[in-house]
Amino acid sequence: MAAVSFQSVSKTYASAKGNTQALDGVRFDIEEGEFFGLLGPNGAGKTTLISILAGLVRATSGDITVHGSNVRSDFAAARRKLGVVPQELVFDPFFNVREALRIQSGYFGVKNNDAWIDELLESLGLAGKADSNMRQLSGGMKRRVLVAQALVHKPPVIVLDEPTAGVDVELRQTLWQFIAKLNKQGSTVLLTTHYLEEAEALCGRIAMLKNGKVVALDRTSELLKSASSNVLRFKIDSELPKQLADKARITGRIVQFPAHNAAEIEQYLAAIREAGLKAEDVEIRKADLEDVFLDVMGEHP
Numbered sequence: 510m511a512a513v514s515f516q517s518v519s520k521t522y523a524s525a526k527g528n529t530q531a532l533d534g535v536r537f538d539i540e541e542g543e544f545f546g547l548l549g550p551n552g553a554g555k556t557t558l559i560s561i562l563a564g565l566v567r568a569t570s571g572d573i574t575v576h577g578s579n580v581r582s583d584f585a586a587a588r589r590k591l592g593v594v595p596q597e598l599v600f601d602p603f604f605n606v607r608e609a610l611r612i613q614s615g616y617f618g619v620k621n622n623d624a625w626i627d628e629l630l631e632s633l634g635l636a637g638k639a640d641s642n643m644r645q646l647s648g649g650m651k652r653r654v655l656v657a658q659a660l661v662h663k664p665p666v667i668v669l670d671e672p673t674a675g676v677d678v679e680l681r682q683t684l685w686q687f688i689a690k691l692n693k694q695g696s697t698v699l700l701t702t703h704y705l706e707e708a709e710a711l712c713g714r715i716a717m718l719k720n721g722k723v724v725a726l727d728r729t730s731e732l733l734k735s736a737s738s739n740v741l742r743f744k745i746d747s748e749l750p751k752q753l754a755d756k757a758r759i760t761g762r763i764v765q766f767p768a769h770n771a772a773e774i775e776q777y778l779a780a781i782r783e784a785g786l787k788a789e790d791v792e793i794r795k796a797d798l799e800d801v802f803l804d805v806m807g808e809h810p
Contacts, residue, residue, distance in 0.1 A: 510541075510576065510577055511538035511539060511540055511541070511574075512539050512540060512541040512542070512543065512575070512576060512665065512666055512697040513538070513539040513562070513573065513574070513575055513666060513697065513699065514538045514539075514572075514573065514574045515535050515536055515537055515538070515558070515562075515571070515573055516536060516571050516572045516573065516574070517534050517535070517536050517570065517571040517572075518532055518534070518535040518536070518558065518561060518568050518570075518571035518572070518573060519532050519533055519534055519535070519568065519569050519570045519571055519721075520532040520554075520557055520561065520566065520568050520569050520721075521569045530720075530721055531554050531557045531721050532554045532557055532558060532561075532568070532721040533720070533721040533722045534571070534722070535554070535558060535571070535718070535721070535722070535723055536571075536723070537716055537723060537726055539697060539699060540697075541576075541665075541695075541697055542692070542695055542696075542697055543697055543698070543713055543714060544689075544692050544698045544700070544711055544712050544713050545697070545698065545699050545700070545712060545713070545714050545715070545716070546700050546701075546702070546708040546711070546712030546714070546715040546716070546729070547559075547699060547700065547701045547715075547716055547718065548701070548702070548705070548708060548715060548716070548717045548718070548802060549701075549717055549718035549719055550719065550806065553718040553719050553720065553721070554718050554720075554721040555670070555701045555718055556596065556670060556701070557721075558718075559593070559668055559670050559699075559701065561573060561580070562575070562580060562591070562593075562668065563580075563588070563591060563593045563668070564580050564581075564584050564587070564588055567581065568581075573587075574587070575587040575590045575591055575666055576590050576665060576666070578590060589617055589662065589664070590664055590665055590666055591664050591666050591668060592659035592660050592661075592662070592664035592666070592667045592668065593659055593668045593670070594655050594656050594659045594667075594668065594669045594670060594672050595655065595670055596670050596671045596674065598648060598651045598652065598655070599655070600643040600646075600651055600654065600655075601643060602642070602643055602644045603642075604642070604643060605639070605640050605641055605642050605643070606630070606635055606638050606639050606640070606641060606643065606646075606654055606657075607626065607630070607639045607640065609643060609654060609658065610626045610629065610630075610654075610657055610658060610661050611623075611626065613658045613661050613662070614626070614661050614662060616662075617661075617662035619661070619662045619663075622661070625661070625663065626657075626661065629657040629660060629661065630657065632683075632687045632690075633653045633656055633657055633683060633684070633687060634653060634679075634680070634683050635650070635653050635654065635657060638650055648675065648676070649676045649677055649680050652672070652676050652680065653680060653683075653684075656669075656672065656684060660691070664696075665695070665696060665697060666696070666697045666698075666699065667688065667691065667696055667697070667698045667699070668699045669688070669698065669699070669700045669701070669702075670701050671701055671702060671703065672684060672700070672702070673702065673704060673707065674703070681707075685707070685711065688711075689711065700712060705797070705798045705799045705802055706797070706798070706799075708729075708798060709729060709733075709797060709798035712729055713728060713729060714726075714727065714728050714729065715727065715728075715729050715732060715798075717802065717805050717806075719805075719806055724805055724806075725801075725805045729798070732798065732801050733795075733796065733797070733798065733801060735801065736795075736796030736800055736801050736804065738767040738768055738769045738796060738800075739767075739768050739769075739793055739794065739795060739796060740765050740766065740767060740768065740793070740794050740795070740796055740800060741765065741766045741767075741768040741774050741777055741778075741791070741792075741793055742763065742764070742765045742790075742791070742792050742793070742794060743763075743764055743788040743789060743790055743791040743792070744762045744763055744764070744788070744789045744790045745762060745764055745781070745786055745787070745788055745789065746762065746787075746789075747786050749764065749781075749784070749786070750780075750784050753777075753780055753781070753784070758803070764788075767796075767800070768793065774793065778791070
């Protein structure tokens with residue numbers, strides 16, 4: 510039995526301007542113990558899908574089950590099996606961190622779990638803030654508390670919706686070490702993130718959404734093998750001619766070209782020289798998940 514099963518899930522929002530299709534027949538399973546990535550551009554439907562999974566939004570059609578419990582007809586059982594870390598920083602300003610975790614435990618009928626709360630506080634770097642009011646915490650510390658609240662009832666499925674957005678490197682490392690540990694112990698993890706290097710490093714399998722549809726679904730290693738080319742990467746201080754710029758991915762001074770073979774690499778470098786430009790720190794690398802992502806999104810306009 511799958512840990513999470515999305516069964517032809519569709520969602521349409523009605524408005525005065527007409528209907529908007531947020532999800533269109535999304536279908537895939539996440540196996541027990543998987544570390545699964547859900548990727549897509551803004552507006553692709555990732556958060557809508559997670560909101561339906563968490564019971565916050567009702568699907569127009571289709572079903573989702575969590576360890577066999579239907580999120581619509583058996584909501585309480587399905588929700589107990591989920592720990593959801595939302596994008597938004599939502600907190601109660603009237604309690605300290607430890608109190609917030611005890612109250613969250615109570616929502617799921619969990620009592621006398623102070624040992625687990627202490628472990629969460631220690632593992633997420635919150636031990637020194639246990640008695641601090643939630644209002645006194647920085648954004649990064651509030652994000653850590655959200656993660657602790659999602660895990661306080663020991664759910665078998667952990668859902669992380671952009672958990673490291675806007676947080677520092679230390680928290681990202683702390684969070685991933687702890688989540689990876691829980692995954693090795695058997696927890697199923699569903700991650701959405703715009704940090705594709707995180708998804709590449711952590712996720713064994715990935716689904717990509719665009720316009721509410723699944724446009725790619727495979728093991729991470731297979732997606733990387735499917736990349737059409739290597740990448741020529743260099744730095745440059747001047748603007749590229751338009752005919753070259755149209756083929757490149759440009760980030761500040763860094764220019765990257767897809768390159769299928771040595772002849773293509775030489776053609777790009779020759780064109781740079783002919784334009785009177787100087788390429789620095791030239792290197793050729795294997796395609797990464799960001800390259801695959803851009804290829805897939807480009808194939809599905």
